[in-house]
């Protein structure tokens with residue numbers, strides 16, 4: 076990587092395709108940091124007006140309306156929505172603006188850097204001639220760029236890609252206060268699925284719990300009064316201990332198969348359209364809880380085997 080711009084200590088230009096919430100926040104942070112010598116080059120969005128808005132927010136750079144107005148840059152951030160990254164990157168590669176040693180990166184949580192296109196005459200085997208590719212997933216919500224500029228520092232950032240590119244983006248995101256950690260390219264989607272489980276699927280689980288209270292004829296304000304303290308206490312306990320064995324309570328932890336059987340019957344008898352999905356979520360998460368209960372060893376193996384059987388039977392019935 077001797078010819079790589081990112082291995083030099085000189086001044087680098089960063090251009091951004093997709094200066095939306097994340098793109099404009101990061102460009103402003105890159106422009107304001109003092110550790111690396113970076114200038115913001117050009118901003119290309121779908122609409123010139125929104126690129127101009129991003130440039131005003133960043134305080135540097137030039138808004139352009141089309142790909143063919145772009146000039147060479149050392150670093151390219153593609154911060155379009157995920158489903159546009161591949162096509163935008165291919166279009167960028169086709170402009171032939173990318174030079175050996177330039178770096179292209181995106182910030183998607185679910186895609187890895189291999190989705191980024193290289194110019195056609197650069198084979199990956201000729202690594203010293205190729206552009207560098209990386210991805211950085213900042214674990215931060217960029218809903219409000221002005222707020223994110225002041226709150227980004229301390230955010231964890233998952234970095235993957237080619238070695239020289241990963242090293243550079245780690246320096247770049249560390250310079251704006253990110254806590255970078257390395258991720259294997261082939262594990263990125265699994266990593267993202269894990270974060271979705273803890274965030275989005277947790278919301279879905281809590282919503283299901285509320286729907287079940289409603290099906291039990293509990294009024295809306297009472298549902299919150301029941302669930303909110305329980306959710307807070309459980310999450311606080313989990314965060315405090317960071318070990319499921321220290322936190323799991325309830326029928327499965329006690330090996331109480333009668334209660335589990337009664338729950339499954341009550342869900343099946345609820346006559347609600349969502350009953351099948353409640354049953355499969357209850358059974359799938361119950362199986363995970365049984366494994367935690369085995370490690371707790373409060374309940375006998377026999378009792379836990381009974382519960383496993385009940386959960387498996389209910390999963391078969393709901394198929």
Ligand SMILES: NC(=O)c1ccc[n+]([C@@H]2O[C@H](COP(=O)([O-])OP(=O)(O)OC[C@H]3O[C@@H](n4cnc5c(N)ncnc54)[C@H](OP(=O)(O)O)[C@@H]3O)[C@@H](O)[C@H]2O)c1
Nearest residue numbers: 093094095096097120121122125154155157182183216217
């Ligand atoms: N937002 C977050 O909290 C967050 C967190 C972590 C990672 N990310 C990742 O960051 C990336 C961007 O997300 P975002 O939330 O910042 O998206 P966003 O606010 O919707 O911004 C997307 C930007 O891309 C531009 N764009 C769309 N299609 C384009 C195209 N074909 N050519 C050029 N520009 C195009 C849009 O232009 P117009 O404004 O003109 O429509 C807009 O400025 C995604 O990969 C996302 O997964 C986001």
